[in-house]
Amino acid sequence: METILxxxxxxxxxxxxxxxLEALAAAKSLGGTLVAGLVGDNVQTAANCIAGWGAAKFLxxxxxxxxxxxxxxxxxxxxxxxxxxxxxxxxxxxxSRWNRVLSGVAxxxxxxxxxxxxxxxxxxxxxxxxxxxxxxxxEAVIQRAQRPxxxxxxxxxxxxxxxxxxxxxxxxxxxxxxxxxxRTAVTGLKAPAADQQTIRPDAAMLLVAGAGxxxxxxxxxxxxxxxxxxxxxxxxxxxASLGGSKSLVDLGGEGQAVLSFMTHxxxxxxxxxxxxxxxxxxxxxxxxxxxxxxxxFVNERRAIxxxxxxxxxxxxxxxxxxxxxxxxxxxxxxxxxPKKA
Amino acid sequence: xxxxxxxxxxxxxxxxxLQTLEPVAGPAGPALKNEMMLPAVxxxxxxxxxxxxxxxxxxxxxxxxxxxxIAPKAKLQQVMMTVAQKAPFELVAVDxxxxxxxxxxxxxxxxxxxxxxxxxxxxxxxxxxGGWESASRGAGATMQIIGERLGITDQFQGVDKLTVAAxxxxxxxxxxxxxxxxxxxxxxxxxxxxxxxxxxPDPPNNPQTGMMNMRTxxxxxxxxxxxxxxxxxxxxxxxxxxxxxRGTKIVKDTSPDEIAKEIVSWITGE
Ligand SMILES: Cc1cc2nc3c(=O)[nH]c(=O)nc-3n(C[C@H](O)[C@H](O)[C@H](O)COP(=O)(O)OP(=O)(O)OC[C@H]3O[C@@H](n4cnc5c(N)ncnc54)[C@H](O)[C@@H]3O)c2cc1C
Numbered sequence: 001m002e003t004i005l006x007x008x009x010x011x012x013x014x015x016x017x018x019x020x021l022e023a024l025a026a027a028k029s030l031g032g033t034l035v036a037g038l039v040g041d042n043v044q045t046a047a048n049c050i051a052g053w054g055a056a057k058f059l060x061x062x063x064x065x066x067x068x069x070x071x072x073x074x075x076x077x078x079x080x081x082x083x084x085x086x087x088x089x090x091x092x093x094x095x096s097r098w099n100r101v102l103s104g105v106a107x108x109x110x111x112x113x114x115x116x117x118x119x120x121x122x123x124x125x126x127x128x129x130x131x132x133x134x135x136x137x138x139e140a141v142i143q144r145a146q147r148p149x150x151x152x153x154x155x156x157x158x159x160x161x162x163x164x165x166x167x168x169x170x171x172x173x174x175x176x177x178x179x180x181x182x183r184t185a186v187t188g189l190k191a192p193a194a195d196q197q198t199i200r201p202d203a204a205m206l207l208v209a210g211a212g213x214x215x216x217x218x219x220x221x222x223x224x225x226x227x228x229x230x231x232x233x234x235x236x237x238x239x240a241s242l243g244g245s246k247s248l249v250d251l252g253g254e255g256q257a258v259l260s261f262m263t264h265x266x267x268x269x270x271x272x273x274x275x276x277x278x279x280x281x282x283x284x285x286x287x288x289x290x291x292x293x294x295x296x297f298v299n300e301r302r303a304i305x306x307x308x309x310x311x312x313x314x315x316x317x318x319x320x321x322x323x324x325x326x327x328x329x330x331x332x333x334x335x336x337x338p339k340k341a
Numbered sequence: 342x343x344x345x346x347x348x349x350x351x352x353x354x355x356x357x358x359l360q361t362l363e364p365v366a367g368p369a370g371p372a373l374k375n376e377m378m379l380p381a382v383x384x385x386x387x388x389x390x391x392x393x394x395x396x397x398x399x400x401x402x403x404x405x406x407x408x409x410x411i412a413p414k415a416k417l418q419q420v421m422m423t424v425a426q427k428a429p430f431e432l433v434a435v436d437x438x439x440x441x442x443x444x445x446x447x448x449x450x451x452x453x454x455x456x457x458x459x460x461x462x463x464x465x466x467x468x469x470x471g472g473w474e475s476a477s478r479g480a481g482a483t484m485q486i487i488g489e490r491l492g493i494t495d496q497f498q499g500v501d502k503l504t505v506a507a508x509x510x511x512x513x514x515x516x517x518x519x520x521x522x523x524x525x526x527x528x529x530x531x532x533x534x535x536x537x538x539x540x541x542p543d544p545p546n547n548p549q550t551g552m553m554n555m556r557t558x559x560x561x562x563x564x565x566x567x568x569x570x571x572x573x574x575x576x577x578x579x580x581x582x583x584x585x586x587r588g589t590k591i592v593k594d595t596s597p598d599e600i601a602k603e604i605v606s607w608i609t610g611e
Contacts, residue, residue, distance in 0.1 A: 069523060071488075071496035096517040100498045103445065103482030107489045112446055112574065115480045128578055133441045134356070135476050138364045138582050140371065140442075145574040183528040184495050190514060191521035199520025205608060238608060250542070264501065264538040265520045270358045270476065271385045271538075279608065301587070302607065304600070308591060315586040321600045322593035331601030332608075339609060 002032040002127070005087035007078055009069075009097055010040030016049060019093030021160035023153050024053055027091040028161065030122040035059060036168075037081035039074065041067035044170060051166030058170045059084050065177055069097040071104070072181035077173075078105045084173045087148050089127065091120065094152040102150050111148035118157045135270040136296040155201075156276040156297075198235055198242040198261055205240035206277040206298055207231065208268060208312070211247035212284025212305070212325065214257045223326065224257045230329040231259065237336040241277065243268035243294060245285050268294035283325040285312045292316045304328050344509050345403030346530060347463060348394040350430070351452050351471035351487065352387025353439045354412045354420045356380070358476065364580040370572055371442045371580040381416050381439075383424050386472025390536040392544055393503065394470050395428030401505070406430040409455050411448055412439040414565050421558050426551035427544050432558045433459065434565035441477030442580075444572045449486035451568045456491065464531045467491075473498045473516075473535035481535065488533035495527045498535040 006027045008020035027034060036055040038046055043060045061077035078101060082090055090106075092098045094116060106113035118139075119130040128141050129151055191197060213227040235242055244259075244266040252258040268275060270293050280298035285305065287294075292312050295301055303313040304325045313320035321328065356362060356379040363374040373379065383391070391408060398404035407430060410417055414436040421432065433455050456462070456469065469488065474481040481498060488496045499516035506512060509529045514522040516537050592600065605611075 069517075070525070072494040075494065096499065096515070096523075099481055100496065100515075101485065103480070104485035104489045104496065106482075107446065107449075107486045112444070113480075113482055115482060133364075133477065133479065133580070134362050134373075135358075135479055137362050138580055140580040141578040143576040143578060145576075181494060184525050186523060186525050187512075188524045189517070189521050190524055191519070197520055201519055263520075265516065267538070281604070281608075296583075300607075302604065308593065313591075314589055317589050318587055319590045319592060321595070321604075322591065323595070323597060323600050327597035328600050328604070331597050332604050335601055335605045336608070339605075 002088045004032045004089045005035045005085040007037045007092040010046045014045045016046045019155035023093040025161035035085040039077045047168035051168040052164030058168045068186035075101045080175045090150045094154045106150040112146040113150035115152040136293040200241035203241040204278045206280040207240045208243045208282035210245040210285030233333045282312045287311045343401040347466045348468045349407045354381040355476040389539040390470040392541045393539045409433040411435040411437040425554035426546040432561040435568045436565040437568035437570040445482035449483045453490035467531040469533045484535040493531045496533040499537045500534045
């Protein structure tokens, strides 16, 4: 029987984020002995929240040195907990914090890691995981002989664990840090002001903007300020998340007319992100077929394009509107405004 | 005075992103249909890493850039024809598969050995660059394991910006959730940086750089030793392409007002 450790880190407020609860749910579905491993400044609140999860043990590495995501200290903490747990399978949420270290940790433990896992299942005594290859273009189901097996589960793939809180008896695992492990200090975060943030991973809807928004229109002119107003207006009214095609986000670097709020962080597709949203609306995109992997994890898809052969639409979207996105989106915003008010 | 760096960029080749890919079952596990025929490019995020390396080296006189790559040598040579014109570097080539279905841990072991074998390698000057994920395996694992094998525990992933301060410390911006960056300050080399897109546009082709690079690239390709790289311990139960095509409803010759109404009712569910 496997000893299954769920490794989670606390957030700055001491809580566990949703991806951690999803990892707990996925691990529990496998059977086996469960161990919870927590890393953070102080983890008691988090441990209490998952007291009813069924852990045989709660292990923790805590203290100010472990408050911030840093490779050297996170790897040391994860390694120590995994060893103390005698874990054969380690399930962790694929957060940026864990993604930075888990493969290195697997190496230290003499095991292997699989990252960006989208499903985990146990059948006939074997655990299988699903993951995508070639930038979400093909999906494999794999099993592994190596142990410990570190599995980083992508957020949003399984429902979060829900259960009773209580009082958890947390055992501290000691980790002594050398100065060499503190050569890096996290000094802060950089982000647009909250009301200017247009990347919203938890939004129900994704708006994808393509380079067409910046191209010459029927009157022979570009209308970039109008495009900005329409896109931002829509985002404000719907609280949708914004994604961009590679062509659009690259324009800035090439010194062309750009939408001022577009950065490389917005890029979706093969060399961008593949976000998870219930609905997606692409506007002014052309994109060859292989790039529509930006759609991969979007359930309901619609597109507005002047080009009826748009790669984002044919065979990929549920509905394609062959129309001028400027005209349509202006009207969409007009209709949404009173609903918002 | 700026510190000279030894910047080692790890990057393999991947099928050109515009190609349609299809998995097939090969003798040694899954593979791509017509894999050897597909046109290839340097892995996109490693490509960014290479430009960032060249940019950093330019600003720190005495620095040098290496590109360490495991790939089928004939294909790597083709890709080098383009890459060589972009930035000055010395190639270290290992002849092996560039398939996404191989193990990151096995690739990392080979790459770490290739890095250790670079003559005159100085850990105090070493920055190991690569893509934060490959466009083939997409695991984000290789760079971490290379770092572990080289004993480097200052590691950063999803890097978009590196600034060297006057005191030689490194300020690094890494992508984290929700469109944000984490800012870290690292005392200095050695460090591992897995790059995301970075900040630099693709440099223009420079035939002179190309010619200079090719002088070392050709011998490096000739020297390239074959390496065994597979996926030991992994059983691929299945590899499938998502095949479901959507029956796209095409709405045309309809007024923007009508379309907007339909979109709004879809969004609001009313
Ligand atoms: C190595 C590599 C990696 C890549 N990775 C990615 C990736 O990750 N993501 C990605 O998106 N692409 C990627 N691409 C690029 C991809 O191949 C396409 O070039 C790109 O997606 C096209 O961008 P676009 O749709 O914004 O723009 P365009 O191709 O410029 O299309 C604009 C579209 O807008 C339409 N349009 C213009 N005005 C209007 C209007 N008023 N109303 C409605 N429609 C209008 C036009 O008809 C046209 O169809 C990559 C390419 C390479 C080589």
